[in-house]
Amino acid sequence: MSIEQNLQQIKSTIPEHVTLVAVSKTKPVSDLMEAYNAGQRIFGENKIQEMADKHAEMPKDIEWHMIGHVQRNKVKYMAEFVNLIHGVDSFKLLKEINKQAKKYDRTIDCLLQIKIAEEDSKFGMSVNDASQLLQSEEFSELKNIKVVGLMGMATFTDNMKQVEQEFKFLNNTFSDLKNFNPDLKIKSMGMSGDYQLAINCGSTMIRVGSSIFGVRNYNI
Ligand SMILES: *Cc1c(COP(=O)(O)O)cnc(C)c1O
Numbered sequence: 001m002s003i004e005q006n007l008q009q010i011k012s013t014i015p016e017h018v019t020l021v022a023v024s025k026t027k028p029v030s031d032l033m034e035a036y037n038a039g040q041r042i043f044g045e046n047k048i049q050e051m052a053d054k055h056a057e058m059p060k061d062i063e064w065h066m067i068g069h070v071q072r073n074k075v076k077y078m079a080e081f082v083n084l085i086h087g088v089d090s091f092k093l094l095k096e097i098n099k100q101a102k103k104y105d106r107t108i109d110c111l112l113q114i115k116i117a118e119e120d121s122k123f124g125m126s127v128n129d130a131s132q133l134l135q136s137e138e139f140s141e142l143k144n145i146k147v148v149g150l151m152g153m154a155t156f157t158d159n160m161k162q163v164e165q166e167f168k169f170l171n172n173t174f175s176d177l178k179n180f181n182p183d184l185k186i187k188s189m190g191m192s193g194d195y196q197l198a199i200n201c202g203s204t205m206i207r208v209g210s211s212i213f214g215v216r217n218y219n220i
Pocket residue numbers: 023025046067068153190191192193207208209210211
């Protein structure tokens with residue numbers, strides 16, 4: 001199926017309140033333009049330089065989401081245009097995003113990445129750390145960032161029971177933290193292999209790559 005058909009197929013199966021982020025990492029601009037011409041306006045990338053290059057080349061009504069791990073020294077390359085940063089996992093990073101956003105007189109929306117997987121390889125904060133961060137005075141002083149939700153990545157496994165538990169954990173964490181932070185609106189969870197399950201567990205934003213653009217080749 002074509003990129004347009006894949007997009008239509010996915011959109012026809014997800015509820016209206018769920019936002020689809022088209023994960024276009026490693027894919028050429030021509031593929032992204034195919035999705036763009038089919039109506040897609042939100043793209044997710046996991047490398048800042050690649051996202052900045054694509055942003056420069058493509059139409060300006062696109063929303064760019066940084067979904068990968070963010071190095072503090074590279075925040076400056078996306079501060080002018082990025083719309084949502086999914087993988088914020090420390091106060092230090094938040095502070096740097098705030099500093100760079102201020103230079104452009106912007107407020108950058110961010111999601112706190114919560115560690116929901118058992119694997120050690122996955123980034124993310126503990127619920128405790130996230131909770132303390134959101135209630136701290138130093139956080140309330142950051143005027144050029146806004147934490148608008150949470151993001152989680154489930155364990156890479158075929159065991160869907162486990163994935164379900166991890167999604168539910170993020171959903172419950174969201175409800176707990178929203179009690180004292182009404183700005184929280186977005187639950188970013190679910191990828192090509194598990195987005196239906198994620199939606200059933202409360203996801204409001206899915207990050208789908210290979211089901212739209214086909215398998216990625218990292219060797220090119
Ligand atoms: C690559 C990536 C995705 C998309 O993965 P697919 O399985 O291709 O849908 C989603 N989220 C993050 C954080 C990613 O890095």
